[in-house]
Amino acid sequence: MDSLKKESIAALRNLIGGGTTVSIVGHTHPDGDALGAASGLALWLGRHCGMEVSCIFPDSPGQNLEFILPKGLPFIFFDKEPEKAGERIGRSGLIFLADCNSFSRTEGLKDAMEASGAPKVLIDHHLNPDVEKFSLVFSTPEVSSASELVFHILKALGWKPSAEDGDIGEALLTGMTTDTNNFANSVFPSTFEMASELIAAGVDRDAVLQKIYNSYRENRIRLFGYMQADGMKILPCGAAYMILDKDILRRFDVREGETEGLVNVPLAVGQVKLSVLLKEENGVFRVSIRSKRGTSAQNLAQNFFHGGGHENAAGGKLLIGQDIASPADGEAFLLNALEKFMK
Numbered sequence: 090m091d092s093l094k095k096e097s098i099a100a101l102r103n104l105i106g107g108g109t110t111v112s113i114v115g116h117t118h119p120d121g122d123a124l125g126a127a128s129g130l131a132l133w134l135g136r137h138c139g140m141e142v143s144c145i146f147p148d149s150p151g152q153n154l155e156f157i158l159p160k161g162l163p164f165i166f167f168d169k170e171p172e173k174a175g176e177r178i179g180r181s182g183l184i185f186l187a188d189c190n191s192f193s194r195t196e197g198l199k200d201a202m203e204a205s206g207a208p209k210v211l212i213d214h215h216l217n218p219d220v221e222k223f224s225l226v227f228s229t230p231e232v233s234s235a236s237e238l239v240f241h242i243l244k245a246l247g248w249k250p251s252a253e254d255g256d257i258g259e260a261l262l263t264g265m266t267t268d269t270n271n272f273a274n275s276v277f278p279s280t281f282e283m284a285s286e287l288i289a290a291g292v293d294r295d296a297v298l299q300k301i302y303n304s305y306r307e308n309r310i311r312l313f314g315y316m317q318a319d320g321m322k323i324l325p326c327g328a329a330y331m332i333l334d335k336d337i338l339r340r341f342d343v344r345e346g347e348t349e350g351l352v353n354v355p356l357a358v359g360q361v362k363l364s365v366l367l368k369e370e371n372g373v374f375r376v377s378i379r380s381k382r383g384t385s386a387q388n389l390a391q392n393f394f395h396g397g398g399h400e401n402a403a404g405g406k407l408l409i410g411q412d413i414a415s416p417a418d419g420e421a422f423l424l425n426a427l428e429k430f431m432k
Contacts, residue, residue, distance in 0.1 A: 093227070093241060093242065097225060097226075097227065098242070098245045098246060100225050101225060101227075101242070102246060104183055104208055104210065104224070104225065105138055105140070105183070106138075109139070109141055109182065110140070110141050110180060110181050110182045110183070111131075111140050111142045111143075111181060112142075112143055112144075112178050112183075112184050112185070113127045113131050113142065113144045113184075113187055114144075114145050114178070114185065114186050114198060114202065115127050115144070115147075115186075115187050115188055115189065115195075116188060116189035116194040116195060117146075117147040117148055117194060117195065117196045117197075118148065118345070118375075119146045119150045119154070120150075120154070120267060121154055121263055121264050121266070121267025121268065121301070122234045122235050122264040122265070122267055122268035123146070123187060123188040123189070123235065123264075124146075124154055124157040124260075124264065125235075125236040125260045125261055125262075125263045125267070126187045126188050126212065126234070126235035126236040126239045126261070126264050127144040127146075127185075127187050127188075128144065128157055128158065128159050128162060128260035128264075129236060129239050129240070129243075129257045129258075129264070130185060130187065130239050130243070131143075131144050131159075131162055132159060132162060132254075132256055132257045133248060133254070133257055135162075136254070136257075142162075143163040143177055144162065144163065144165070145164075145165045145166075145167070145174050145177060145178060145198065146165075146166050147166075147168065147195055147196040147197045148166060148167065148168040148196075148197075148345075149166045149169060150345065150346060151344060151345035151346015151347060151349070152306075152344055152345075153304065153305055153306075153309075153346045153347065154346050156300045156304075157260060157263055157264070159260065165177055167196075167197040167198055168197070171197065174197075174198060174201070175198070175200075175201040178201040178202060178205055179201060179205060181205065181207050182207055182208075183207055183208055183210070184202070184205060184207050184208070184209045184210070185209075185210045185211075185212060186209060186210070186211050186212070186213070186223070187212050187213070187235050187239070188212070188213060188214075188234075188235035189213060189215065190211070190213050190215045190216070190217060190219060190228070191219035191222070192219070208224040208225070209222065209223045209224055209225075210223060210225045210227070211225070211227065211228055212227045212228075212235055212238055212242065213227070213228045213235055213238070214228070214232045214233070214234060214235055214237075214238055215228075215230065215397070215398065216230055216387070216397065216398075216399070217397065227242060230399065232279065232280075233265055233269050233275045233276055233277060233280040234264055234265045234269065234275070234280075235264065235268075236260070236261045236262075236263075236265045236268065237261070237264075237265045237279065237280055237283050239261060240265075240283050240287075241279065241283070243257075250286050250287055250289075250290035251290055251291075252290065252291040255290070255291055255292060258287040258291070258292040259287075259292050259293075261283075261287065262284065262287045262288075262292050262297055263297050263300070263301065265280065265283065265284070266297060266298070266301060267301060267349075270350065270353060271298070271301075271302070273353075274379075274401055274402060275399060275402065305347065306344075306347065308341050308342050308343065308344075308347065309341075309343075309347040309348075311341060312337075312341040312343060312347070312351075313351060313354070315337075315341070316331050316333075316337075316351060316354075320332070320333075320337070321354070321355055323355065323358060323360070323361060324424075324427060324431075326427065326428070326431035327360055327361060327362040327363065327384075327431060328361070328362065328363045328364070328365065328427045329356075329358065329361045329363070329364045329365070330355075330365040330366070330367070330427070331351065331352070331364075331365075331366050331367070332366075332367045332369075332374075332419060332420060332423075333367065333368040333369060334369045334416055334419075338368075338369065348366070348368060351366055352364050352365070352366035352377040352378070353379050356379060356380075356381060361381075362380060362381050362383070362384040362431075363381075363384050363386065363389070363430075363431070364378070365377070365423060367407060367419055367423060369416055369419075372408075372409050372410065373406045373407060373408055373409055374406065374407035374416070374419050375404070375406060376390065376394045376396060376404055376406060377404050378390050378394075378396075378398075378402070378404060378405075379401060379402055380401045380402075382401065384401075385400055385401075386398065386399070386400065386401050386402055386403040387399060387401075387403045389403065389426070390403035390404060390405040391403075391405075392426075392430070393430065394406060394407055395408070407419060407422060407423075
């Protein structure tokens with residue numbers, strides 16, 4: 090990849106040679122890309138560099154994504170083991186932050202990240218990275234995913250995909266596939282090159298797709314059907330929205346990760362240019378936004394929902410008690426935001 094400077098790769102090589110205890114930290118509500126990037130990098134550092142590696146996340150992933158976590162690779166989740174997570178970061182000689190652009194998205198791990206004096210390396214594909222907090226930065230939005238960026242970094246360090254490293258390849262291919270929605274968005278020539286090399290090296294893409302898309306609980310399928318029939322609202326301006334309040338989440342026993350992809354569904358309608366999903370959770374609405382080319386999901390997230398992201402895939406929050414008085418006011422706020430934005 091042209092954007093990987095030789096000086097940066099040389100600096101990373103020196104950092105890897107300078108310590109044995111490594112932590113790879115990811116963002117809250119970990120998705121397939123964050124887990125895949127962390128897993129692939131951790132496996133490579135442990136196997137090819139002899140380092141002691143742990144992956145640390147603010148909270149546990151959804152059950153549907155647990156297959157990404159390689160057996161035998163230490164994962165620490167702050168929501169389950171807060172003291173262990175903080176202690177591990179504190180004694181690490183090198184820290185990677187994967188798939189997020191600042192410490193703020195690590196939530197409960199933020200203080201430990203701030204306090205650590207270890208060199209920190211950022212590997213991310215989002216806009217506006219907090220570069221001053223890192224010793225070394227690999228950040229470009231011209232890549233599909235953090236998993237793809239890890240793939241190109243490892244190759245620049247001399248790694249060659251092989252059957253012996255099939256678990257590394259599978260983790261990275263899985264992360265890239267989930268973040269592109271199976272090559273539906275944020276795809277570059279380098280993305281296809283990555284997939285081709287990994288498949289040629291023996292990664293079973295069919296098995297990866299089976300695990301990602303065909304292993305859900307029945308509840309998720311029924312939730313999607315209900316939301317498409319009764320919960321999807323399409324506005325004359327070309328925007329669509331869905332709201333998952335606590336009652337709906339309880340009715341369908343929705344678990345973490347089971348709403349992944351729901352926000353994309355309205356975009357199948359020809360007239361829809363923008364789709365927004367609100368999901369009620371712990372005093373906020375989590376906001377997911379997707380758009381077609383020519384309409385900026387990123388701008389909507391930044392201007393109305395304390396968020397950001399990519400041009401056609403972004404997210405943020407609607408704060409209950411601050412932006413709105415109660416969950417019942419979420420729809421009115423959203424409608425007002427969409428009316429202003431779509432003009």
